[in-house]
Amino acid sequence: MDSLETVEQDSNGSQGKRSLGTNFVETIEHWSHKGRENQAVVSDLDGTLLRARSSFSYFFLVAFEAGGVTRSIILLLAAPLAWFLYHCVSEAAGIQVLIFFSCAGLKMKEINLVARAVLPKFYAEDLHSDTWRVFSSFGKRYILTANPRVMVEPFADTYIGVDKVIGTELEVIRGYATGRVKSPGVLVGPLKADALKSEFFNQSMPDFGLGDRSTDLEFMALCKESYLVPPQKNIEAVAKERLVKPIVFHDGRLVQRPTPLVALLTILWLPIGFGLAIIRVLAGSYLPTSWTLAAYTILGVKVIVKGKPPPPRGGDGKSVLFVCSHRTLLDPIFLSTALRRTVTAVTYSISRLSEFLSPIKTVALFRDRERDAQYINALLQEGDLVICPEGTTCREPFLLRFSALFAELSDQIVPVAMNNRMTMFHGTTARGWKGLDPFYFFMNPRPVYEVRFLDQLPHELTCGAGKTAIEVANHIQRVLAGALGFQCTNFTRKDKYLVLTGSDGSVSRGREKR
Numbered sequence: 100m101d102s103l104e105t106v107e108q109d110s111n112g113s114q115g116k117r118s119l120g121t122n123f124v125e126t127i128e129h130w131s132h133k134g135r136e137n138q139a140v141v142s143d144l145d146g147t148l149l150r151a152r153s154s155f156s157y158f159f160l161v162a163f164e165a166g167g168v169t170r171s172i173i174l175l176l177a178a179p180l181a182w183f184l185y186h187c188v189s190e191a192a193g194i195q196v197l198i199f200f201s202c203a204g205l206k207m208k209e210i211n212l213v214a215r216a217v218l219p220k221f222y223a224e225d226l227h228s229d230t231w232r233v234f235s236s237f238g239k240r241y242i243l244t245a246n247p248r249v250m251v252e253p254f255a256d257t258y259i260g261v262d263k264v265i266g267t268e269l270e271v272i273r274g275y276a277t278g279r280v281k282s283p284g285v286l287v288g289p290l291k292a293d294a295l296k297s298e299f300f301n302q303s304m305p306d307f308g309l310g311d312r313s314t315d316l317e318f319m320a321l322c323k324e325s326y327l328v329p330p331q332k333n334i335e336a337v338a339k340e341r342l343v344k345p346i347v348f349h350d351g352r353l354v355q356r357p358t359p360l361v362a363l364l365t366i367l368w369l370p371i372g373f374g375l376a377i378i379r380v381l382a383g384s385y386l387p388t389s390w391t392l393a394a395y396t397i398l399g400v401k402v403i404v405k406g407k408p409p410p411p412r413g414g415d416g417k418s419v420l421f422v423c424s425h426r427t428l429l430d431p432i433f434l435s436t437a438l439r440r441t442v443t444a445v446t447y448s449i450s451r452l453s454e455f456l457s458p459i460k461t462v463a464l465f466r467d468r469e470r471d472a473q474y475i476n477a478l479l480q481e482g483d484l485v486i487c488p489e490g491t492t493c494r495e496p497f498l499l500r501f502s503a504l505f506a507e508l509s510d511q512i513v514p515v516a517m518n519n520r521m522t523m524f525h526g527t528t529a530r531g532w533k534g535l536d537p538f539y540f541f542m543n544p545r546p547v548y549e550v551r552f553l554d555q556l557p558h559e560l561t562c563g564a565g566k567t568a569i570e571v572a573n574h575i576q577r578v579l580a581g582a583l584g585f586q587c588t589n590f591t592r593k594d595k596y597l598v599l600t601g602s603d604g605s606v607s608r609g610r611e612k613r
Contacts, residue, residue: 130326132236138306139239141265141295141318144246146311147328148234149225150336151358154194154246155181157218158201159357161250164217164350164530165209166201168369174200175362190314191285194245198269198285202247203278207271210249212530216599217351219254224356226259226337230309230328234259235341241265241305243295243318245287247280260343265294292317347497347590348598350529352539354521365523372523372542375399379541383432384458391436391458399545404437406552409513411440411483418479419555420509423517424498424579425487427526428453428536429548430517434485435459437550442483445475447490447592452534468504475508485515488572491592492527496585498576499592506571510561513552514575516582520547529599553582 146152155178163171177200185193202210234240240261244251248266255261268281283290295304295318308315308322311330319325339345355361375398382394395402409419421442423430431444435458443460454461462478464471478484488501506512519526519540526540540546558564562571580587593603 130233135236135307136238138237139241140234140237140307140309141241141243141305141322142230142234142309143291143311143315144242144244144251146330147309147315148227148230148242149222150227150334151225151356152311152330155197156221156356156358156362157246157250158197159362160217160221160351160353161205161210161213162201163353163357164213165205168366170201171362172366175359175366178359190245190287191290194267194285194287195280198247198267198280199278202269202276205276207249207269207274207276210269210276211253212600213351214250215253215601216349216530218250219258220346220349220351221356222251222254223258223339223342223346224336226342227328228335228337229331231259231337231341233307233326234309237307239305241298243286243291245285245291258342258344258346263298265298288314289317291315292321294318295321345495347493347495347588348529348595349494350599352524352528352531354523354525368523368544369542372544373538376538376541380456380537383436384456388435388441388458389439392439395436400541401545401547402433402436403547403549404552405549408438408552409555417511418481418509419483419511419513420479420505421483421485421513421515422501422505422575422579423485423487423515424583424585425489425492426494426517426519427492427540428533429526429540430487431459431461431485432457433517433548433550434515437552442485443478443481444485445478446487450532450534450536453537456537471504472508475505479509489592491595493590493595494525494527496583497588497590498580498583498585499588499590499595501572501576503568503572506562506566506568506575510556510558510563512556512561512571512575513554514556514579514582516549516551516553516579518549518551518583522546529596551582553578 142148145154159171159174162174177196181193181196184196242251242255242261242264244264244266246266247269248264249269251266252264255264267285270277270279270281283293286294304321306323308319308325309328310316310319311328353365357365379398379400382398383391386394392402421434423434428449435442441459443462445462445464447464447466449461449463464474486505488505489499490502491499493499521540521543522545523543524539526536528536556575560566560571560574562568576587596602
């Protein structure tokens, strides 16, 4: 084969070359896309297809989301040992330490759920834009990685159209990961080349190989063409719309990718944040509604109120039905804070703890259309009401399909665009205990909630003027999406739970799922 040359920079920033022993495309800019639809590409993951050269963040996510805070602390303490082994002994030894402390003793079911519900969002935000432009041009795509296959596969299959992930295999006994790996071990160096040969036994090797370090050269040499991705600072991530499939749903508590520094700060903040969250929750629960906005401001919670809220029970004496986009279960509480008066909230379910701490009346519906209609009508006779017709929360800038029941029950409808910003923890979960959702939201150092009151729905657009309930619901969904800059979808609560938990979200006690 011809010489592989990788670009290096000297002290003056000029580029030089050194021979590495296989075919080489000098720069991605000079790379040709023509005819690649019928060819195959194989790429390394860390530092190649992903911008980050270290996989620590993804092991920490598994430890935190599947194993809890204690395991996360242990992994963080073991990180210096992993770094030393990786750089001074062997790459495989360092990765084996991360695998052991993040996975040992965990149910494979839990690791699978984290890989499906949590990791894809972080992988997508770390996708290398230059490498992806090359990788996505091929008709057949393969990933060859030292990371456990189970962690990478859900993202690779669903969101970037990979045909197969060839990765390290975890050892499993009776459904639990032992922390060890199956033979031949962690796939680095020659083992990567052996794994590629085994996968393509009696077949043509991939046409193009992508890697980022000298230990990738052996598997890259098996390909007809190769490119060694140089380390680059400030390389952009792939835009979300360029993924094969958009990430609408994701789970997990952490907002930022937990690099070692972010992970350390998160662990140190946890006890402080939890204490602060308790104070914030108690202030919102027990102070008079007229004082809550000022109390939140003093405690570092920013509440932004836009638009003009209607007076109590509407201008004609009828109760107002507030129809909100659904970001967290705190939506009705912040709506009440913005109104400076209490309203009743109807929910499809709520945890016992959240119900106990709620400063406003919360009523769980039955998911039975006739019973729910009677219940809502009775509540509207008592006063103003707030409902989130999506039936579940969504973190991304999408609105789920609106249940149309509310449109049949009132013509006094005020859409309210709810949005929030969290920098450390998500205030929602599909897999965890929902009773902690308010606490996780308030554990953020400076959480922000935005409440935007839109104009009351004109009478001619209501069911009272002859519109169908579905037409009214779809119209309000579009109005809210336009106000928020979101995208309307037909996804439902069932779709969300199928993606994040593999079930339809139904449980024996419907009040506990949201």
